[in-house]
Amino acid sequence: MPFEVYNTLTRKLEPFRTLEPGIVRMYNCGPTVYGRAHIGNFRAYLFADTLRRWLEISGYEVRQVMNITDVGHLLDDADAGEDKIEAQARKEQLDPWAISRRHTEQFFRDLEDLGCLPARVYPKASEHIPEMLEMIEGLVAKGYAYRAGEDVYYEVAKFPRYGRLSGNSVAELDAGARIDVREEKRHPADFALWKSDPHHLMKWKSRFGEHGFPGWHIECSAMARRHLGDRLDVHTGGEDNIFPHHECEIAQSEAFTGQPFATYWMHTKFLQVDGGKMSKRLGNCYSLDDVRAKGFTVRALRFCLIRGHYRQPLNFTWDILREATSVLENLDDLVVRLRRAQSGAAGAASADAGIEEVGEAMAEFRAALDDDLNVPRALAALMALRALALEERLGASAAAQALQFVVHVAQRALGCIQVEEGSLAAEVEAKIRERNAARKARDFARSDALRDDLVRLGITLEDTKAGVLWKHKDSGAGGGPIA
RNA sequence: GGCGGCAUAGCCAAGUGGUAAGGCAACGGAUUGCAAAUCCGUUAUUCCCCGGUUCGAAUCCGGGUGCCGCCUCCA
Incomplete structure (x- = not known):
């Protein structure tokens, strides 16, 4: 059974095939660094990490790129005024660069604590302004974008596939009354590639003017292209990115390169807290420190956030995290039991006893993850292994095989099972x-x-x-x- | 208003036509100096509701209800 993934673009489960044999070019939409990331953000990054891990286990070389948005795009495409990094900077009376630097560092610490394997590159938007301008100028030259004063807009009407990813159509978007119509735009759905505002603190000179800064979507198109080339295998993000962000990326990249941008678009469902949307007002946008303060480990949080299927809604409560902690302890215990059975300390008399059942559990685990990363199903296979160990139905060699599997496949895929033997003071x-x-x-x-x-x-x-x-x-x- | 997703036991959760996996929690028993761990047993005649298709549906179709997401910054 080959690896199959659900592609938002086609709304179907598809066999996973790469552009170049053995190599996966993967771009993950990363954070805008204007505040501390919360557990909802991490659900998306943890999904990207799990995908990367499974691809590597499946034998691919994964070229993973996750962007850091350190140039605050506008709060609003209609240019209601402020940029969120600058807004935060004003609130804290700090330089906007200091804000983004601090939160970028914090983000990396959090990712490491969560056991995320480092991406190959974490490109920063602020360091790719020339690449963005190159694309913007190219889009203007090709007639996909137009200048309006010192601003540049992408003209969605010129790109017939606009709306294919999200299921929107330009006509429906036109009807949607929620987009403010700006005089200078030819169509309400046209989006900014470059904006100008002398009051902006983070700004760059370009042929469009003295005080410009990039629109929200262009950074990902430019950074993906710079680090992975014109075409990607996989592009991931939260479900909220489908529209408008990813829709716009496709329009920009494909119009510019004349080639399909990403083969597979994969999106994570939002995390809910207490059965509803997280909100700052309710105070439930928990950070890793909140989790620690409640006495939980970040390792347990990782498990809690990855154990549900990434395309299913996942609810978070402290009780659910407590439950996840118990389950994870049982997974840790599986390793301890297997190690004991392997040494012959506890187990069946015949070394090969249980070898067939172990093989079935291992195959089921792999089949589950090959099935669009079906983690819950994979966990059930691990539990089957645990039952074999607890019932002492495994001989030394079957246990050894199971242990190798848990350490080198299951743990490598899930990233939160304790497989080390401890030491004691x-x-x-x-x-x-x-x-x-x-x-x-x-x-x-x-x-x-x-x-x-x-x-x-x-x-x-x-x-x-x-x-x-x-x-x-x-x-x-x-x-x-x-x- | 438009587009999309979800609804399975106290809780988490798999299952997309063949008669409800797995886990957590709980309870009863065994074991234990007492615990913990472990073992045995119990916990959905039923899959949000109402219709329909079918020999047969949690699974397909129609309608309804509820929740979530996007359409405006968001993972």
Whole structure:
């Protein structure tokens, strides 16, 4: 079964084929760095990371590019005035460049904490102004764009496919009363490629004028082209990007290059919080720090955000994160059990016992992710593996095979399962031995006090016939037995 | 007003024509010095509602209700 993905452009599940064998050119719409990213933003970036991971496991070289929008485009295409980075800068009485620099750094820290593999390039809009101008000038020259004073607009009527991605038509957009009609635009749906405003702080000189800055959509077309070439295999983003952002990107890029822009357009559904839309007013635009402050790990958050299918709505509540934490602990535990079965400490007598079931679970896991990244289905396959381990139906060699799979495929794909064996500080190990001695002496008051101590240190114990197994509660890393 | 998506047990969630996966939580029992972990068992005659097609529908069609997204900055 080949990898199949849902393509927003065709509204169908399609076999995944790249332009160049073995290489995937992937562009992910990244953040506008004017504030701290919240868990909803991360759902989209985590989807991109999961896709990248699965493509790599499938043998592709993934050329992943995620843009950083550090030039605040206008709050509004109709030019209601302010740019959001500049608005934030004014609020904080800081230089807009300082705002974008600070939030870019914070964004990278958050991505790393979430276990996202770094993209090959994180191009900044501010560093690609010449590339944008090259495209804008080209579009004017080809007749797809027109100048209005010192502004430049894209003329959607010149691009018949405009609306194909989102299912809108230029005629319907015309009827939609929500786009402010600007006098200088030939059609209400025409969008800005370049704007001019002497009051802007982030501005550049160009042949269009002294005080210009790019429109919202051109940066992605220009940066994708610069770093990946005229054509892409995959372009991702949140569902809100479908229109107008991606629709406009297609119009710009394809008009400019004369070639199809991206083969596959993949979009993540919005994350809801408490069953509704996140909003600053409700105070539920949670950041990673909010998650930590509530006592949860970022690792558990990652799991919580990727365990649902990316095209299904996903709800977030603290209770749901609590549940996800439990599930993840069981996944960590799967590794511990397999390692034990592999060493022959616990398992079936015959080394090959369970080899067939292990093979089925592994095949199901792969088939699930090949099916448009069906993570929930893949997790069920992992749970099947766990049942085999718990029921001690795996021989040493079957367990070894399963363990290799979990570490090198499942964890590599999901990025949040603890597969490392933990290490213990000497004094903690001493406490465990002391508790063992107390239990042997039937001094249960002493042994229970020591166990409570260890819990406070984040160590949970499991008493078995062979000795005590332990693990770090948050990281899930463990070891033992200690006799 | 236009376009699109979703609705499966207390909760998360798979399943797109063949008779409801998996998980979390809960409860009862076993095990344990007590716990934890683990094991056994229980938890949707039914898939938002109403019609229709079919031998047969959660799955297809029509209508309705609710929620979400886009059309204006947003992942």
